Amino acid sequence: MIGMKNLRRVSAVAVTAGAVTATGALAAPAQAAARIATPTIVAKGGFVMNNGNGKALFGKAADTRRSTGSTTKIMTARVVLAQKNLNLNAKVRIDKAYSDYIVSKNASSARLIVGDKVTVGQLLYGLMLPSGCDAAYALADKFGSGSTRAARVKSFIGKMNATAKSLGLKNTHFDSFDGIGGGANYSTPRDLTKLASNAMKYSTFRTVVKTKATKQKVTMANGGYRYMSWTNTNNLLGGYSGTIGVKTGSGPEAKYCLVFAATRGGKTVIGTVLTSSSVANRTADAKKLMDYGFKK
Numbered sequence: 001m002i003g004m005k006n007l008r009r010v011s012a013v014a015v016t017a018g019a020v021t022a023t024g025a026l027a028a029p030a031q032a033a034a035r036i037a038t039p040t041i042v043a044k045g046g047f048v049m050n051n052g053n054g055k056a057l058f059g060k061a062a063d064t065r066r067s068t069g070s071t072t073k074i075m076t077a078r079v080v081l082a083q084k085n086l087n088l089n090a091k092v093r094i095d096k097a098y099s100d101y102i103v104s105k106n107a108s109s110a111r112l113i114v115g116d117k118v119t120v121g122q123l124l125y126g127l128m129l130p131s132g133c134d135a136a137y138a139l140a141d142k143f144g145s146g147s148t149r150a151a152r153v154k155s156f157i158g159k160m161n162a163t164a165k166s167l168g169l170k171n172t173h174f175d176s177f178d179g180i181g182g183g184a185n186y187s188t189p190r191d192l193t194k195l196a197s198n199a200m201k202y203s204t205f206r207t208v209v210k211t212k213a214t215k216q217k218v219t220m221a222n223g224g225y226r227y228m229s230w231t232n233t234n235n236l237l238g239g240y241s242g243t244i245g246v247k248t249g250s251g252p253e254a255k256y257c258l259v260f261a262a263t264r265g266g267k268t269v270i271g272t273v274l275t276s277s278s279v280a281n282r283t284a285d286a287k288k289l290m291d292y293g294f295k296k
Contacts (some may be wrong), residue, residue, distance in 0.1 A: 029052070034293045039288040041249070041273060042281040043256075047189035048271030048289040050263065050296075051197055057269065058289055062190040065171050065273045069249030069257050070108065070131045070178035071192055077124055077208070078199045079159045080139050088121035088204065091219065092142050097149060098134040105180050107133035110230060115221030121204070121215045126209050128247060129230040136178035155176065164191075167198055179249060189272040196246045197270050198202050209245030212237045222232045235279075236260055240287055245267045248282075256282040268294030 005206025039058070047062040049055060056062075094112045102109045112118060118126070120142070126135035137153075143150030144159070160174040161207070169191040175184040187195070199205045215229045220226055236243040242262040249257035255280055261270040271289050276282035 005044050007083070023127045026149060036292065039292045041276075041285040041288060043273035043276035043285045045189045045274040046272065046285060046289060048269055048293045049193055049197075049294070051200070051268040051270040054197075055101070056190075057293045059190065063171055063188050063205050065186040065188055067251060067252040067254035068179055068185060068187045068192065068274065069254030070133075070179045070251035071187075071257050071259050071274075072174060072176065072181075072185060073127050073131065073136055073249075074192070074196055074199055074247050074259060075160045075163065075174060076136050076139060076177050077127060077161055077205055078195065078202075079200070080120065080124065080143055081205055082163070083143055086120070088124075090120050090180065091117040092120060092123060092138050093117050094134075094138060095141070095149075098137045098141075101137050102134050104234040107180055108233075109133060111228070112138065113220075113226075116226070117219040117221075118216075118228075119218075122218060124204065124208050125211065125214050125230055126228070126252065127214060129211065129214065129232040130232075131233055131248065133180060140143070140177040164195070167195060169195060178253060179254070184239060187274075189274055191272070192259050192272040193270055196261065197271070200245065200261065200270070206244065209234075209247065210237065210243070234258070234260075236262070236286060237292040239283070240290065246270070250279075258282045258286050258288040260290065262294075264294055267294060 033294040045061040045064055048058045094114050094116045096114045108131040110126030110130050112134045121136045123139050125134040139155045140156035144156030146152040146155050164172040170185040175181040184214045216228045217225050233248045245261045246259040256276040257274045259272045259279050273282055273285040276285050
């Protein structure tokens, strides 16, 4: 006959064994869960990382140098925002050279009007939303050093390359302020992602690149004013939940590029696709990489 003390011990063993059995049964499906499939993208190069800790989550030819198109303008904005004592309300007179440049290059434009006075802050919207090469020219002319426009532009591009070096972007070089260069304008998916991550530390940059559309009041040459309306070329805004930026790019050599970022549940993923085959495919590529990044 089993004493009460021994009976309690036997019962405890039985209950524990039952719990282990139950736990094992419940754990099996979780252990059998399929691993997250690595995405396939059309773009020739791609990269995505966790913006919080910098951990790489996906890479495809992540360190191969490629033409960057207008994603170059991320660096244009970054150089401007790093200026000491930057006054976003300082006004810049729109010169005929800026509009002549747009016409000669058949470039994307913020439709800036000669003689208007546009603030630095407004030029950043014109740079990043409609991808205005005229806005890029105006900013380079404003923030470069030198007695001639050519010297100032050269100085500004020098600042772009110096910044790339300071950020450790070893596979990045610029020969233009807007991506329309002479063949020496290149970066990689990893470098552009790192650049964008750094630029996102500036609150003004974050505000601009997450803006879908804006209407800005600018001063005309006669002292009156007009409104400029700009729409963001980044269709992930409003098209992918949590999107917070960053910048589209395209060109004959660059094809279709996109630097992207999104935040969900307190986690931010940021990345780049270079040399995709169409606007639709670069968007689809970016969505795949963000979906994957959030699951990792």
